[in-house]
Amino acid sequence: MATIKDIADKVGVSSAAVSRVLNQDKSLSINEETRQRIFDTAEEMNYTKHHKKRVSQQKTFKLIQWHNEQEELEDLYYLAIRLGIEKRAEELGIILIKEELGESSSEEIDGVIALGKFDETEIEQLGTMSPSLLFVDYDASLFGYSSIVVDFRQAMKQVAMLFLEENYDSIGIMSGIEYTKSLEKQILDQRLEYLTYELATLADKRMTCQLESPFTVDDSYQVMSTYLERTQPEERPSVFFASNDAIAVGAMRAIVEAGIRIPQEMAIVGFNDVSVAKYVMPPLTTVKVYTEQMGRLAVDTLNTLLEDKPDVPIKIEVATTLEKRKSH
Numbered sequence: 498m499a500t501i502k503d504i505a506d507k508v509g510v511s512s513a514a515v516s517r518v519l520n521q522d523k524s525l526s527i528n529e530e531t532r533q534r535i536f537d538t539a540e541e542m543n544y545t546k547h548h549k550k551r552v553s554q555q556k557t558f559k560l561i562q563w564h565n566e567q568e569e570l571e572d573l574y575y576l577a578i579r580l581g582i583e584k585r586a587e588e589l590g591i592i593l594i595k596e597e598l599g600e601s602s603s604e605e606i607d608g609v610i611a612l613g614k615f616d617e618t619e620i621e622q623l624g625t626m627s628p629s630l631l632f633v634d635y636d637a638s639l640f641g642y643s644s645i646v647v648d649f650r651q652a653m654k655q656v657a658m659l660f661l662e663e664n665y666d667s668i669g670i671m672s673g674i675e676y677t678k679s680l681e682k683q684i685l686d687q688r689l690e691y692l693t694y695e696l697a698t699l700a701d702k703r704m705t706c707q708l709e710s711p712f713t714v715d716d717s718y719q720v721m722s723t724y725l726e727r728t729q730p731e732e733r734p735s736v737f738f739a740s741n742d743a744i745a746v747g748a749m750r751a752i753v754e755a756g757i758r759i760p761q762e763m764a765i766v767g768f769n770d771v772s773v774a775k776y777v778m779p780p781l782t783t784v785k786v787y788t789e790q791m792g793r794l795a796v797d798t799l800n801t802l803l804e805d806k807p808d809v810p811i812k813i814e815v816a817t818t819l820e821k822r823k824s825h
Contacts, residue, residue, distance in 0.1 A: 499542035501590055507542070508534050513587040515539075516555060520592070556607045557592040558799060561623060563613025563678060565597055571713045572743060573771040574788060578612060578633060581792020589796065598622070598678060608799045611635070614684050616677035629806075631799045633791060638810045643802060645795055648814040649687040650695075652784045655819045656738055656766060657695035659782075660702070663825060665764070668696065669706035669734035671717060671744050688740045688768060706734045710744050717747030725755045736764040736825065742771045745781055749824070764825040779823035786817055 586593040608629035672689040710717040739745035745767030767783035774781040
């Protein structure tokens with residue numbers, strides 16, 4: 498019996514592409530020659546007599562993203578998660594319809610993955626799309642939905658322990674500022690909350706400086722530049738934790754331009770471990786978030802929820818590791 502993979506191997510395309518062509522998915526961008534080769538190969542391999550059964554088994558997921566393409570490029574964290582979702586869906590032959598919030602189409606779907614941060618109005622809107630709804634990077638358990646999130650408490654304990662081991666005498670943080678799209682509600686940066694708690698618990702230390710910046714390189718550069726212009730060396734912390742790597746990279750640029758040596762005079766620790774973190778100078782010490790695995794886990798989890806719906810929402814916390822490089 499021929500399978501979708503058999504056809505894909507012979508034509509030289511992905512299994513997901515074959516599945517979408519055979520199911521007449523109009524949103525798929527593929528040239529007509531390849532489309533016809535898929536149909537011809539399916540007929541040649543006698544796939545058509547099993548086609549009806551396979552159509553009924555195939556799933557379609559909708560991926561709703563709170564970031565548009567430009568915002569994704571400024572914050573590679575969400576881009577990496579999305580790529581993990583797409584890769585896993587393709588491996589499983591799942592049709593994935595990608596949309597931004599507010600662009601919802603009317604296709605029949607089996608479930609929804611919501612990637613990003615959402616307020617109550619947006620959650621209510623997402624809930625009308627499908628009863629099978631999974632949030633990624635947002636804890637929606639209070640609203641009755643399952644979620645996959647980063648274990649921020651464990652991550653901030655790793656950072657606090659590093660600061661304790663290095664015996665930094667003063668500690669600063671550049672926490673992140675972001676807002677939901679519809680109600681423009683500011684989202685609490687849990688890294689600030691947990692790092693404050695862990696420092697006090699582990700070493701009875703307090704943060705001596707707190708700055709805020711949107712999660713972009715340019716914004717954090719401006720914030721740090723202004724801070725350095727207005728302070729004297731003895732007023733500044735010996736280490737800054739930045740709530741993501743984009744903030745860390747912008748801050749590092751401002752610090753270097755001010756003639757301050759990293760890490761000798763001021764250390765920097767980031768969060769996420771995006772691809773550029775190891776290539777900045779000096780290479781950035783950062784908390785590694787397993788973004789691609791989060792994306793893959795999202796697809797697998799939604800699959801499981803469709804087959805065996807739990808009585809209560811589930812919350813999966815993904816652990817992190819600390820990547821020690823040269824910026825601390």
